[in-house]
Amino acid sequence: QVQLVESGGGSVQAGGSLRLSCTASGYTYSSYCMAWFRQAPGKEREVVAHIYSPGAFTYYAESVKGRFTISRDNDKNTVFLQMDSLKADDTGMYYCAAGRWCRVTSVDYNYWGQGTQVTVSS
Numbered sequence: 001q002v003q004l005v006e007s008g009g010g011s012v013q014a015g016g017s018l019r020l021s022c023t024a025s026g027y028t029y030s031s032y033c034m035a036w037f038r039q040a041p042g043k044e045r046e047v048v049a050h051i052y053s054p055g056a057f058t059y060y061a062e063s064v065k066g067r068f069t070i071s072r073d074n075d076k077n078t079v080f081l082q083m084d085s086l087k088a089d090d091t092g093m094y095y096c097a098a099g100r101w102c103r104v105t106s107v108d109y110n111y112w113g114q115g116t117q118v119t120v121s122s
Contacts, residue, residue, distance in 0.1 A: 011120075
């Protein structure tokens with residue numbers, strides 16, 4: 001059974017930091033691209049970042065470039081999202097996802113976590 005379990009969300013003031021984690025099980029973790037998506041109330045789910053393998057090419061949405069860092073530890077089947085200089089616009093539910101290829105659209109990802117809430121107050 002495939003499971004993706006996120007943790008690390010919470011409430012923080014603008015300018016603060018949070019570190020999200022997502023631990024996967026039930027599939028060959030290292031063979032899959034890992035991504036973080038987010039969804040704000042009333043908005044569509046959007047990709048935040050993705051990574052295929054440690055040290056490989058990473059993608060960031062323009063809105064988070066220079067503030068967020070995605071990384072993964074294949075020994076621990078875990079992907080991280082370090083979020084610094086948080087803004088109120090970063091508020092939303094954050095989901096990790098696994099797909100065979102790194103893409104920016106949610107339909108290309110096979111497995112999803114349940115989400116973790118991030119709330120940034122200004």
